[in-house]
Every structure is written in structure tokens, then in C-alpha cells.
Amino acid sequence: MASLPQDCNNGCLEECMGEAGSNPVMGTLKAKDLIITPATILKEKPDPNSVVFGTVFTDHMLTIEWSSEFGWEKPHIKPFQNLSLHPASSALHYAVELFEGMKAFRDVDNKIRLFRPNLNMDRMHRSALRATLPGFDKEELMECILQLVKLDQEWVPYSTSASLYIRPTLIGTEPSLGVKKPTKAMIFVILSPVGSYFSKETLNPVSLWANPKFVRAWKGGTGDCKMGGNYGSSLFAQCEAVENGCQQVLWLHGEDNQITEVGTMNLFLYWINEDGEEELATPPLDGIILPGVTRQSILDLARKWGEFKVSERYLTMGDLTTALEQNRVKEMFGSGTACIVCPVSDILYKGETLHIPSVENGTKLATRILDKLTDIQYGREESDWTIILS
Known part of the structure; x- marks a missing residue:
């Protein structure tokens, strides 16, 4: 040794x-x-x-x-x-x-x-x-x-x-x-x-390629840190996603294909959960998830609104496919500094395209979050989340 x-x-x-x-x-x-x-x-x-x-x-x-x-x-x-x-x-x-x-x-x-x-x-x-x-x-x-x-x-x-x-x-x-x-x-x-990530008219949804043969991060690694190596090693999978007609990678982890992140963004699922509750869920910060600033801001906003359950919990592809079959999925979106929120429209998984009805449901939550955060960022709404340059 x-x-x-x-x-x-x-x-x-x-x-x-x-x-x-x-x-x-x-x-x-x-x-x-x-x-x-x-x-x-x-x-x-x-x-x-x-x-x-x-x-x-x-x-x-x-x-x-x-x-x-x-x-x-x-x-x-x-x-x-x-x-x-x-x-x-x-x-x-x-x-x-x-x-x-x-x-x-x-x-x-x-x-x-x-x-x-x-x-x-x-x-x-x-x-x-x-x-x-x-x-x-x-x-x-x-x-x-x-x-x-x-x-x-x-x-x-x-x-x-x-x-x-x-x-x-x-x-x-x-x-x-x-x-x-x-x-x-x-x-x-x-x-x-x-410039702006989106056009003024609409939030442009993205399609995702989900293949467990590539892993973004693992327990004990550096997935919760913003290191360049995390991004450079993701490029090959991103190229393969494009070759398969998708725009981004949906990163999976573990034998149960846990949903972790999308591209370089955190991921949120807005759905009716297994217990019949309206819920906004995102994977927990267990060491493989990057603690995004936009992620935290979305959680803070949603909890302040108090209109639905807000959870940091594990989600698997099995959970998602079952929810889609039962028409319980409302929206799915990524979050990050560049885009704030980015709706998901489709996921290519095991040779099958899973359609996410974000657009059909009006991307109402994603749009509400985008409007709220940009109002704060551009001073249309005062908040202690911003520092004004003196």
C-alpha cells in the first residue's frame, strides 16, 4: 500500500x-x-x-x-x-x-x-x-x-x-x-x-437524458462542493445526452436510481405525493448534492408561503414513473444562478420518453418563483436577501 x-x-x-x-x-x-x-x-x-x-x-x-x-x-x-x-x-x-x-x-x-x-x-x-x-x-x-x-x-x-x-x-x-x-x-x-437565460415570452423547457451508467457524485466525494472537477467530468455524459436528442443530463445515483441533479442545476418536483399531499420536493443535502443558493431561496420562499408541503427528501425514478402513470406530477424544474428556474418537459429513461406536464400545467409554480426572485434581485421588492453597492 x-x-x-x-x-x-x-x-x-x-x-x-x-x-x-x-x-x-x-x-x-x-x-x-x-x-x-x-x-x-x-x-x-x-x-x-x-x-x-x-x-x-x-x-x-x-x-x-x-x-x-x-x-x-x-x-x-x-x-x-x-x-x-x-x-x-x-x-x-x-x-x-x-x-x-x-x-x-x-x-x-x-x-x-x-x-x-x-x-x-x-x-x-x-x-x-x-x-x-x-x-x-x-x-x-x-x-x-x-x-x-x-x-x-x-x-x-x-x-x-x-x-x-x-x-x-x-x-x-x-x-x-x-x-x-x-x-x-x-x-x-x-x-x-x-443576458437573460430565457426569452421574455416563456420559460423554455428542457429534455433530460437519464442513464445510471454515469454518476455525478458519490457519498464521501466532493459533490457538495463547487469544484471544477465535478463539471469537467460531466462533459462526456452531456455529449451523449445531446447525441440521444436531449439537452441536459438527469443525474441518477444508487441501485434505486435516485434523482439527484439536472445538468449543473438542483432539481425540484412539484407533485401530489404518495400520501395525496401537494408537495414541492428536492433531494436532501446528503453530501452528493450541491447546496445551491437558488435552491435554498426556493425552499425559503415556499416554506414562507405555507401553501403546500415542502420537503428535502429522496426521490427515485420509480417514484416519478409511478406518479406520472397516476397523473400526480404537476411540474419539474431545475434551479441555478444562470437560469433561476428551468422547467423539464421530457426524460429519456431506459429507452422510453417520460413526458413531464410542466408546460401543460402552465409552469405556474416555476413562473411564480422566477417572478418573485427577479423582483427581489432587480429591486422591485425590497428584501434583506440583497446587498446594495454603496
């Missing part, structure tokens, strides 16, 4: 799960130390409604270097540019990296709002500890991100359907081919204007 790396001794778990930068001798991440180097040449802003998602970037970026010897260096906002990495950097070889995705919105009063960014910072920090990357002060990092958005605020679209996508990323920059906890790392944040 191969031995553990020398730096993984009996105290490794405690060391890995500790707050990097908590040692007063080491540098801590402080927004007050932020250095800003403005760009001298500003790019032309594109029409966000015609730009391809994630292909156009703003004038500036945020970078923060870390080392086990000195802790966090001073954060730096600088002109958008390529990164300089050692060819042996652990992010490139062993996927020691993670990312987040959130948005800034220009509201009806021309103020700029972020939607529940504290939940993104919480998840980013949990992912960092799981990846043996350094911990950080979540509030200080958030303040640095706000300063970046403020500097590039003219890139936040003047639209109540488009937004500015924010991509914080943390990578291991250990200059070694050894498989070990990195002694060097970097946070960088880039911004990209994006």
Missing part, C-alpha cells in the same frame, strides 16, 4: 480544516489593504442580450496570493490580464481548485444589488477546506469583490433582464508534481456581463 505524503501526519485533518491565516504572524486577508491599479484603456461594453455567456470580460480583476509561509498578501485590483502560473501548479495537474458564481443586478432605481452573496462565501469557504486550500475571512473577501464591482459598475447592464456575472476562483499554485496539500494558492475574481 502506498504511504501517505510526509506532510499528512496524524494531525493532518486538524491542520487541513484549520483557518489558514489565523496565525497572527501570518498575513490575513484584509479589504483595507486593497491596492487598486486602474486600467488605462477601457473596453467597449457589449450588448448583454447578444453576448455568449462567459465570453466577454470587464476591464478589471481581483487577485490575492497566499503562501503557507506568509499567509495572504495584499489584495490587488488590476487591469484584466492573463495569469502567470508555474507549469507544475497543482490546479493544472490535480484539480486543486474551486469556484463560485453569483450576479450583480442594476435595479429599477439604478442601484446595483448582489443577491445573497453571503451564501456564496459560505460555500466557497467550505469548498476551500475540502480541497485543502487556505481558509479566508469571508466578509473581507466579499468587501474586496464589492470594490471590484464598484470599479466596473458601468459593466452592470442597464437592464432588468441582464446582469453582471461574478466568478470568484481559488486555485492551488503549488509548483510541484507531488500530490500534496498546496503551500501556495491564489484567489482571483473576474466579471462578465450576461
Whole structure:
């Protein structure tokens, strides 16, 4: 049996799960130390409604270097540019990296709002500890991100359907081919204007390919963390879904074909359950489900409404096929930062197409959720879920 790396001794778990930068001798991440180097040449802003998602970037970026010897260096906002990495950097070889995705919105009063960014910072920090990357002060990092958005605020679209996508990323920059906890790392944040996921007229439903031969995540793995490796390994299955005439993958798990996620989204089923109750159900956070910010927001809203049962519970393909046979399914939809909600129309499973009557039922719940969340995001409704840029 191969031995553990020398730096993984009996105290490794405690060391890995500790707050990097908590040692007063080491540098801590402080927004007050932020250095800003403005760009001298500003790019032309594109029409966000015609730009391809994630292909156009703003004038500036945020970078923060870390080392086990000195802790966090001073954060730096600088002109958008390529990164300089050692060819042996652990992010490139062993996927020691993670990312987040959130948005800034220009509201009806021309103020700029972020939607529940504290939940993104919480998840980013949990992912960092799981990846043996350094911990950080979540509030200080958030303040640095706000300063970046403020500097590039003219890139936040003047639209109540488009937004500015924010991509914080943390990578291991250990200059070694050894498989070990990195002694060097970097946070960088880039911004990209994006248009509306849907047309103004309707929510466009998607078809799903459900095949248990591919698994997105497993117990004890990193399915509950937002790591790039989770996404890169999904591409082959996504290509096969397209070859089979479907738009997204419905990820299944276990011998009973538990329904987990759809594409890169969390999944919700609105139905009449086995006990005759009207219910909105989504798989539980058991370690293989990503704790999505939109997922949590939908659960919070539905529980506040109190109009039907709201559950985090296991759902199988057997449960779904039986419910479809008995006409108990109302809607099924995915949820995520990009789309907020995305209705499901069909599922290709074991050579048979299962039709989900989301559209026939008017996508009433999905539309209600979409309207409510966008009202909050664009300031048509005040909520403590948004942070206004000062």
C-alpha cells in the first residue's frame, strides 16, 4: 500500500480544516489593504442580450496570493490580464481548485444589488477546506469583490433582464508534481456581463437524458462542493445526452436510481405525493448534492408561503414513473444562478420518453418563483436577501 505524503501526519485533518491565516504572524486577508491599479484603456461594453455567456470580460480583476509561509498578501485590483502560473501548479495537474458564481443586478432605481452573496462565501469557504486550500475571512473577501464591482459598475447592464456575472476562483499554485496539500494558492475574481437565460415570452423547457451508467457524485466525494472537477467530468455524459436528442443530463445515483441533479442545476418536483399531499420536493443535502443558493431561496420562499408541503427528501425514478402513470406530477424544474428556474418537459429513461406536464400545467409554480426572485434581485421588492453597492 502506498504511504501517505510526509506532510499528512496524524494531525493532518486538524491542520487541513484549520483557518489558514489565523496565525497572527501570518498575513490575513484584509479589504483595507486593497491596492487598486486602474486600467488605462477601457473596453467597449457589449450588448448583454447578444453576448455568449462567459465570453466577454470587464476591464478589471481581483487577485490575492497566499503562501503557507506568509499567509495572504495584499489584495490587488488590476487591469484584466492573463495569469502567470508555474507549469507544475497543482490546479493544472490535480484539480486543486474551486469556484463560485453569483450576479450583480442594476435595479429599477439604478442601484446595483448582489443577491445573497453571503451564501456564496459560505460555500466557497467550505469548498476551500475540502480541497485543502487556505481558509479566508469571508466578509473581507466579499468587501474586496464589492470594490471590484464598484470599479466596473458601468459593466452592470442597464437592464432588468441582464446582469453582471461574478466568478470568484481559488486555485492551488503549488509548483510541484507531488500530490500534496498546496503551500501556495491564489484567489482571483473576474466579471462578465450576461443576458437573460430565457426569452421574455416563456420559460423554455428542457429534455433530460437519464442513464445510471454515469454518476455525478458519490457519498464521501466532493459533490457538495463547487469544484471544477465535478463539471469537467460531466462533459462526456452531456455529449451523449445531446447525441440521444436531449439537452441536459438527469443525474441518477444508487441501485434505486435516485434523482439527484439536472445538468449543473438542483432539481425540484412539484407533485401530489404518495400520501395525496401537494408537495414541492428536492433531494436532501446528503453530501452528493450541491447546496445551491437558488435552491435554498426556493425552499425559503415556499416554506414562507405555507401553501403546500415542502420537503428535502429522496426521490427515485420509480417514484416519478409511478406518479406520472397516476397523473400526480404537476411540474419539474431545475434551479441555478444562470437560469433561476428551468422547467423539464421530457426524460429519456431506459429507452422510453417520460413526458413531464410542466408546460401543460402552465409552469405556474416555476413562473411564480422566477417572478418573485427577479423582483427581489432587480429591486422591485425590497428584501434583506440583497446587498446594495454603496
